Amino acid sequence: NDRVLIQRRYKLKMDATIDGNAILDYIEFHILPSLNRYEIWAFCDDNREKVASGLLENLLLHSAKAKSLHSIGSNSKFVLASPRELQKIIWFTISTLKRFLHIIGSPNILDATNSLTKEISQLEEARNFHLTLYTKPSDVHVN
Numbered sequence: 001n002d003r004v005l006i007q008r009r010y011k012l013k014m015d016a017t018i019d020g021n022a023i024l025d026y027i028e029f030h031i032l033p034s035l036n037r038y039e040i041w042a043f044c045d046d047n048r049e050k051v052a053s054g055l056l057e058n059l060l061l062h063s064a065k066a067k068s069l070h071s072i073g074s075n076s077k078f079v080l081a082s083p084r085e086l087q088k089i090i091w092f093t094i095s096t097l098k099r100f101l102h103i104i105g106s107p108n109i110l111d112a113t114n115s116l117t118k119e120i121s122q123l124e125e126a127r128n129f130h131l132t133l134y135t136k137p138s139d140v141h142v143n
Helices: 002-009 056-060 064-072 094-105 107-134
Strands: 026-032 037-044 047-055 076-081
Touching: 026 056, 026 064, 037 056, 037 094, 047 056, 047 094, 056 064, 056 094, 064 076
Parallel strands: none
Antiparallel strands: 026 037, 026 076, 037 047
């Protein structure tokens, strides 16, 4: 599979524009920890297009693979492709990828996520505090 991808790369039309609704062959995520950046490339037929680049922290929150590669500390990449048994999935397009990246890159989403995480933590602390105040130790039965 990797051999096929490498062979196809030599035949690619570099930096071509791919129709937003064309079903993609695969997507490459380039992780650049030293720059705190990522790049995402889409591949379709014999075309390649750079879809996005951005701050790595936005991607790390939503991708376990990116997070594990980031922890290594060196520049790396991984490929996302539709499962072979499903052949081509109709939603595996640049349009869908761009919508996803827009959502994870939105500062409002990051702020909302951080706020909700803090609120949940505070609620858990308050709950534990109230449990210690209002729960009675079990009665000790002495015979």
